[in-house]
Amino acid sequence: MVVKLFDELGPRYGARNGGYLRILKCGFRDGDNAPMAFVELLDRPDSDVVVEEEAVAA
Template identity: 65%
Template sequence: MRHARGYRRLNRTHEHRKALFANMAGSLIEHEQIKTTLPKAKELKRIADKLVTLAKRGDDHAKRQAASRLKQRMHVEKLFDVLGPRYAERNGGYVRVMKAGFRYGDMAPMAIIEFVDRDVDAKGAADKARLADEDTDA
């Protein structure tokens, strides 16, 4: 029986899992679409939906709660400035998980996790801006 098994442990310690999902949630917020393994994506969906719900509230306490879950301030700012207003009228289901085959090396099931109604240009925008700045400096 699997009573009181509320989350996937993913063969990691609590601290490792907390850091893993903080980084993955930040990447998902920044790029609005990432590719990862299926179990990680399914667990990240729970975390990302809760973060968007905090962003919809929008008060200072919600910002502090989100900042305690995320590692970088820029992710918190995008969450509250862009994603919160975008999903203000939506009642849950902010993130979708789509199966994406199997990884070549170890046949791990892969998935693409993305925000519903995402900004298509957000993926890789920071890298493109960084490369453009490097070209102008040279």
């Protein structure tokens, strides 16, 4: 995990001063009422976006 952080993600976000994550609160978990959130890295590779667009078009 640490190797991926420094070898892949570090160079990808080297030019950014901040704003690496998008955090969306998604309510509370059933059972223990713990707060939940969806955490997403920004500037993902374009291949993920293409797959999502194809799934919507199908």
